[in-house]
Amino acid sequence: MSKETAFHPRLAALTNEWMDLFGYFAPSVVTGVEEEYRAVRETAGLMDFTMLRKVDLDGPGALELVNSVVGRDVSKLRPGQIAYGPLVDEDGKMVDDCTVLPRGDGRVRFCGANDRDFEIFSSQAEGTGIEVREFTDAMPHLCLQGPRSREILQPLADQDLSNESFPYYTFREDVSIAGVPIFMTRLGYTAELGYELWVDRDRALELWDALLEAGEPQGMKVIGMTALDLFRIEGGFIIGGVEYDPSVSPFECGLGWAVSFDKPDVRGRAGLERDRDGTTLRLTSVV
Structure with missing residues (x-):
C-alpha cells in the first residue's frame, strides 16, 4: 500500500490524480502536463521527492x-x-x-x-x-528545478546560492530557507538549474508554504510525475523499473x-x- 509523504496534505488539495512511486503516493498531474512542462523549462517547478531512500x-x-x-x-x-x-x-x-x-x-x-x-x-x-x-520519512525533501529556481530561493536563503558558492554536484548543511534549516544539494532530474531541499518532517509544511508564497507569483508550478518523466528522458536520466531491473x-x-x-x-x-x-x-x- 502506498504511503503518504509529509507534503501529501498540500498536494491533496491540488490534485486527485495519483500514482505509486517507490511505495509512496506521488501526483501524476497537478495542473496539466504541458503547463507543468513549460514551467520547469521557462521558470521553475516544485516536486516532492521524499520517496527517495x-x-x-x-x-x-x-x-x-x-x-x-x-x-x-x-x-x-x-x-x-x-x-x-x-x-x-x-x-x-x-x-x-x-x-x-x-x-x-x-x-x-x-x-x-x-x-x-x-x-x-x-x-x-x-x-x-x-x-x-x-x-527517509524523517527528512522529506522537495526539488525546485528550472531557470528561475535560484532567483526564487536566494531572497529566502541566508547563504549565497550562486554557482561560485554552490556549484553543481555539491551539498551544503548551513543553509536556511525562510528560517527553516535545510540540507541542500545542487542536483536535479530535469537538466535544468535546480536544488534539492531536505527538511525535518515537523517543518516540512512550513517550507512548502514559504516556497509557494515566493514562487507562485514568479510562475512556479507544482509538478507531477508525468511531466517529470519528460524532463528525465530529455535529460538522459534513468530510473529503476524502467531503464533497469535486477537483470540489467x-x-x-x-x-x-x-x-x-x-x-x-x-x-x-x-x-x-x-x-x-x-x-x-x-x-x-x-x-
Whole structure:
C-alpha cells in the first residue's frame, strides 16, 4: 500500500490524480502536463521527492565501507562533494542508481530509491561499529528545478546560492530557507538549474508554504510525475523499473562509465567484467 509523504496534505488539495512511486503516493498531474512542462523549462517547478531512500552511515571507516559497496570510487570525495553511480548485487546486476555525500568525521549520507540499499549497508556494517540509519520519512525533501529556481530561493536563503558558492554536484548543511534549516544539494532530474531541499518532517509544511508564497507569483508550478518523466528522458536520466531491473548491468543502462575497476574492492566484480566484455545491449537516445 502506498504511503503518504509529509507534503501529501498540500498536494491533496491540488490534485486527485495519483500514482505509486517507490511505495509512496506521488501526483501524476497537478495542473496539466504541458503547463507543468513549460514551467520547469521557462521558470521553475516544485516536486516532492521524499520517496527517495535516505541512509546515514556514521563511524570510523564509513566512507571506506560505502566505497566497497557502490560501483564508483568515492574514496577521494571531499566533504560537500557528491558522486553519482550504480549500486549492484554480488552478480554485478543493478540494485539502484544512487548518490554518495560524504559529510566528514566518519559520516556519509546516501540517497537511492530501493529498500535493498539499507539492507546491504546494514549487512556490510555488521561488526564494524558503523551505525547505519534509514531516515527517509524523517527528512522529506522537495526539488525546485528550472531557470528561475535560484532567483526564487536566494531572497529566502541566508547563504549565497550562486554557482561560485554552490556549484553543481555539491551539498551544503548551513543553509536556511525562510528560517527553516535545510540540507541542500545542487542536483536535479530535469537538466535544468535546480536544488534539492531536505527538511525535518515537523517543518516540512512550513517550507512548502514559504516556497509557494515566493514562487507562485514568479510562475512556479507544482509538478507531477508525468511531466517529470519528460524532463528525465530529455535529460538522459534513468530510473529503476524502467531503464533497469535486477537483470540489467550498469553497462546496459548507461552507467558503465561509473564502474571503477581500479579500486581494490568492487562489489560484483566478476559479473561486471563479464557484462562489460560480453553484453551488446546499450541504452541510447533518439533525437
